[in-house]
Amino acid sequence: MGNLLHPLRRFRASNRPTLLRSVVVLALVALLALLLAPTTATSSPFAPAPADEAAEPGLMDRASAWIVQTQRDLHRQLTTVLHELDETPTARTAAALIIASFLYGIFHAAGPGHGKAVISTYLLTHRQSLGRGIWLSTAASLMQGITAIAAVLILIGVLGWLARDTMGQVRHLELASFLLVALLGLWLVWRGLRSIWRLRRQAVDAERRGADSAAAPPATASGTLMAPGTFTPVETGNHPAIRGPQPATGNHSHGPDCGCGTPHHVNPNQRGPWYATVLAVGIRPCSGAVLVMAVSYLLGIWLAGIAAVLAMSLGTAITVSVLAILAVQARDWTRSLLRPTPLSGLRYAGPAVGIAGGGVIFFVGWTLFQGTLAVAPVRHPLGL
């Protein structure tokens, strides 16, 4: 993990112009925020584009057409090879199936638009090491694959359901996932509030102790208390806890068990949200994986199906990990950008950003939950 962090340190130490960096960071954050757009676009479409703009395909159009085409080709290849494997079960066909599934997973970047949004928002607003960010993406992607495998083996294999009913069941897992995402958001908000409350109590205690020893009236402490929710810069020079370079939000004293919510590399308190994120994202299987698994099971080549779904999840994990790396780096860049500014001294900045992230995650989960609930499930006219 130390090795993984190393390039970041190097970047931090490099001497780039601050303006450029801030522009880049803002652009990154904006792009990541745009990732949320597909999840909410269904309820509120963007402003309509002028008709004549659609007349000339630009670079973006061609890129998007290329991606659609590649996804399509990989999907068709995957399906074709799967059925070839049923007819001529050779090692070569099996290898082709695994490769096609893996590439499809990379390219198609997982069913979860919302999963990516949740993971990137979480990593943008909550301090996690690069390694844990990558692990988060990988675990969530793998869990999605495993959910798909388990759903098919249990529902079709054990309970003898029809494929179409199994596909219908995906909706319930989807709803569960959205609800869990909303709960995760609430939890993150609550954790942020709790750490702010603890920080404030600590500050008050510290002020009181200082006031007792100096026999001075606790004017500053009451000043802090009078303005809840506003940020209070800490005089770093006076603060006893500063030892060497500290993260921007780390300008306060904390012991190993203070649980103060500005997470550290190995803070065990972050394990809860980490697992919750994996669960919330991973409980929703990709419909494509369910289909592959279902048809493999019915064709009697379920081992090939499991291998294909796992390869697909691994491919997905790579893409989502890239996103996780970008999110962790963007957060890191922002922090290093803000270091020389007075903002870095804000005591409550860390928890406040965490609360904002939790709020966004709650919003995404709740919107999707309500949106999915509002649309009654209609059986597809062609039967599946």
Place this chain on the structure above:
Amino acid sequence: MNRVLPILALLLFCGTLGAHPHAWIDLRVSVLFTAEGDVKALRQEWVFDPTYSHLLLEDLAVDQPDLDLEEALELMTERMLGNLREYDYFTEIELGERRLVPAPARNGSLHLRQRRLHLKFDLPLEAARPEPAQPLNYRVYDPTYWIEILHDAEDVIHLAGGGGCTAHVQPARPEPWLVAYAATLDRDQRAPIEDLGRRFAEVVFVECNPR
């Protein structure tokens, strides 16, 4: 940074295009003309992908264990075309600006060949001459985009009896923001999400020389 941004842009796209089809249909179309040179029907053949075909047949085998394949396919044809009627058979046809509503499908049939189901049917239309000022255009798409329907790349659009007529396919241009543009077009009160498939649909224009 220069290396990171393209990757990010790529991811962004994948996110935007997150609603992806899970099955596909290769579409083959013949435009049928009357002796006078008017369009009278669209004959369509939908070739389902092998996975979708297999799952449909498996479900039917569990539903109706007593049927043999021929009878099962007949039953499935009826069900499919019956269900599709409500959706205009996933076909949107216009003459100039005017929407043509197809009559119920005729000559429906379903065959299984090389692991793929082939659904054939004719969509009768009110007779009309597609002149250059008033070309006939159609799209065939699943509004939910669960199934991607594209013209078979190894087939052409047949113009049966349409002397002096031409057809050309305008490929789908699924720009991320076209979904919004499509939602503003005048179409009968469908929720925007239902028309997701439309922005990924090919448009075919049929034009004939003036009489």
